Amino acid sequence: MTAAEPRICVHGLGYVGLPTAAVLANSGYEVVGFDVDPEHRQNLKSREFTFEEPDLERFVDRALDDGLTIAADPEPAEFHLICVPTPYDRNLDRTDLSFVQTAVETVAKILRSGDTVVLSSTVPPGTTDGLLRDVIEREGLSATEDILLGYSPETVLPGNTLAELRENDRLVGTAADQPPDRIVALYDSFISGDIRITNATTAEFVKLIQNACRDVNIAFANEVAKLAHEFEIDSRESIALANEHPRVDILHPGPGVGGHCIPIDPLFLKHGNDVPMLIEVARTVNDGMVGFVTELLEAALDRVAGSTVAILGLAYKGGVADTRESPAFTLVDTLETAEVGDIQLSDPYVMPDMVDREVLSLEESLEGADAAVIVTDHPEYGALDPAMFAERMVGRVIIDTRAMLDEERWDTAGFDVYKV
Numbered sequence: 152m153t154a155a156e157p158r159i160c161v162h163g164l165g166y167v168g169l170p171t172a173a174v175l176a177n178s179g180y181e182v183v184g185f186d187v188d189p190e191h192r193q194n195l196k197s198r199e200f201t202f203e204e205p206d207l208e209r210f211v212d213r214a215l216d217d218g219l220t221i222a223a224d225p226e227p228a229e230f231h232l233i234c235v236p237t238p239y240d241r242n243l244d245r246t247d248l249s250f251v252q253t254a255v256e257t258v259a260k261i262l263r264s265g266d267t268v269v270l271s272s273t274v275p276p277g278t279t280d281g282l283l284r285d286v287i288e289r290e291g292l293s294a295t296e297d298i299l300l301g302y303s304p305e306t307v308l309p310g311n312t313l314a315e316l317r318e319n320d321r322l323v324g325t326a327a328d329q330p331p332d333r334i335v336a337l338y339d340s341f342i343s344g345d346i347r348i349t350n351a352t353t354a355e356f357v358k359l360i361q362n363a364c365r366d367v368n369i370a371f372a373n374e375v376a377k378l379a380h381e382f383e384i385d386s387r388e389s390i391a392l393a394n395e396h397p398r399v400d401i402l403h404p405g406p407g408v409g410g411h412c413i414p415i416d417p418l419f420l421k422h423g424n425d426v427p428m429l430i431e432v433a434r435t436v437n438d439g440m441v442g443f444v445t446e447l448l449e450a451a452l453d454r455v456a457g458s459t460v461a462i463l464g465l466a467y468k469g470g471v472a473d474t475r476e477s478p479a480f481t482l483v484d485t486l487e488t489a490e491v492g493d494i495q496l497s498d499p500y501v502m503p504d505m506v507d508r509e510v511l512s513l514e515e516s517l518e519g520a521d522a523a524v525i526v527t528d529h530p531e532y533g534a535l536d537p538a539m540f541a542e543r544m545v546g547r548v549i550i551d552t553r554a555m556l557d558e559e560r561w562d563t564a565g566f567d568v569y570k571v
């Protein structure tokens with residue numbers, strides 16, 4: 152496939168679709184980016200980005216100068232890449248596939264024989280060869296003869312999107328046992344990682360078990376932390392010692408699992424089956440960590456009700472401004488239920504206009520606090536100065552959910568540090 156040859160229409164210009172469209176445009180393809188949200192389209196046209204990754208912003212900006220057009224309607228193209236949301240409907244206890252359904256219905260209406268459709272949204276196994284194929288075939292095109300239908304999951308790590316988009320290995324699965332050549336040639340033209348081939352349902356399943364695996368492993372680390380607490384020993388020291396074994400690699404305990412995907416994707420595997428699910432227990436363990444953090448705080452303070460608590464870190468993980476599904480907000484809700492008087496929030500990456508709550512500077516958040524809870528493993532927190540805390544806080548309790556602080560230093564400065 153030569154660069155600039157096929158036209159590509161990307162459906163959904165969010166965290167995944169926009170960088171994908173930009174990488175393709177910067178690789179020489181003519182790319183039409185379609186998003187149903189008119190305000191988002193307008194923002195993109197006027198170069199108002201909400202990225203937290205500066206290299207990504209420059210990259211998308213460059214793509215918009217050359218190759219990437221933002222369109223109010225999807226346009227016919229040789230390739231349609233679908234990157235729309237797939238939230239989990241907690242009331243119905245199933246994946247909400249309505250965005251995928253709408254997107255593929257739109258694509259089906261403009262498809263021509265010889266075109267290729269690739270879904271990249273995270274979906275329950277069987278979606279591409281089921282829902283997508285049905286919708287396309289209802290429009291009169293055969294998924295075995297006329298068009299190539301495939302699934303290729305996205306595995307970029309938020310915070311390192313651009314590099315991972317270009318360098319990660321890719322899995323490509325096709326529906327109806329079709330040869331994947333056209334899809335492989337497209338990815339091969341802009342990624343440096345290996346491309347692995349399977350069927351669409353396996354590719355969908357693999358994406359889910361990757362994130363479920365990480366969730367289960369983090370749950371094990373969290374369980375270890377709680378057990379170590381019961382035995383009154385240091386969880387981090389125990390984990391470091393256990394990891395000296397060549398076949399043991401326990402992850403880091405923390406306040407729970409946040410982010411757009413890991414707390415949600417494992418649930419997609421349920422999808423009506425009755426297999427006993429370790430992954431459901433893992434979800435319960437990880438969701439329960441905020442309760443454990445609250446218990447540590449309650450044990451450390453004479454009285455939680457009416458106290459002032461500083462929350463350090465609102466992002467779901469270190470080094471990013473992304474607050475989606477962040478344990479910080481569950482903790483805030485729990486502390487409010489426990490009638491904590493004042494909850495003062497700060498985060499070096501999350502700016503005040505990014506969230507609904509008041510975000511203070513670190514110094515302001517510590518003013519008059521009885522306790523401070525470090526929720527996010529932002530690298531800056533490793534260098535925090537106990538003298539600055541002592542000047543502002545009235546209490547000396549620190550709950551360090553990520554084991555960021557040098558305990559001896561803080562101990563010497565008169566603080567009681569409790570780690571998860």
Ligand SMILES: NC(=O)C1=CN([C@@H]2O[C@H](COP(=O)(O)OP(=O)(O)OC[C@H]3O[C@@H](n4cnc5c(N)ncnc54)[C@H](O)[C@@H]3O)[C@@H](O)[C@H]2O)C=CC1
Nearest residue numbers: 162163164165166167186187188234235237254272273305
């Ligand atoms: N955010 C991430 O880091 C990763 C996300 N994923 C998966 O990728 C998919 C997309 O996720 P994000 O990009 O994060 O979502 P997002 O919410 O950032 O963006 C989705 C975009 O699709 C648009 N949209 C909705 N319906 C549409 C339609 N019918 N046609 C065109 N546009 C439509 C929305 O307006 C929105 O701008 C999800 O399935 C997600 O689970 C997979 C790996 C990583």
Ligand SMILES: CC(=O)N[C@@H]1[C@@H](OP(=O)(O)OP(=O)(O)OC[C@H]2O[C@@H](n3ccc(=O)[nH]c3=O)[C@H](O)[C@@H]2O)O[C@H](C(=O)O)[C@@H](O)[C@@H]1O
Nearest residue numbers: 305306307308361362365402403405408409410412467468
């Ligand atoms: C299997 C895998 O590593 N998936 C990646 C993951 O990105 P994400 O940023 O959500 O993952 P993460 O860095 O593990 O963070 C998830 C959450 O888990 C927490 N976390 C992580 C590791 C650890 O030892 N302890 C811990 O508590 C983090 O603080 C965070 O709250 O999910 C992404 C996705 O699917 O959106 C996927 O593309 C990424 O490759």
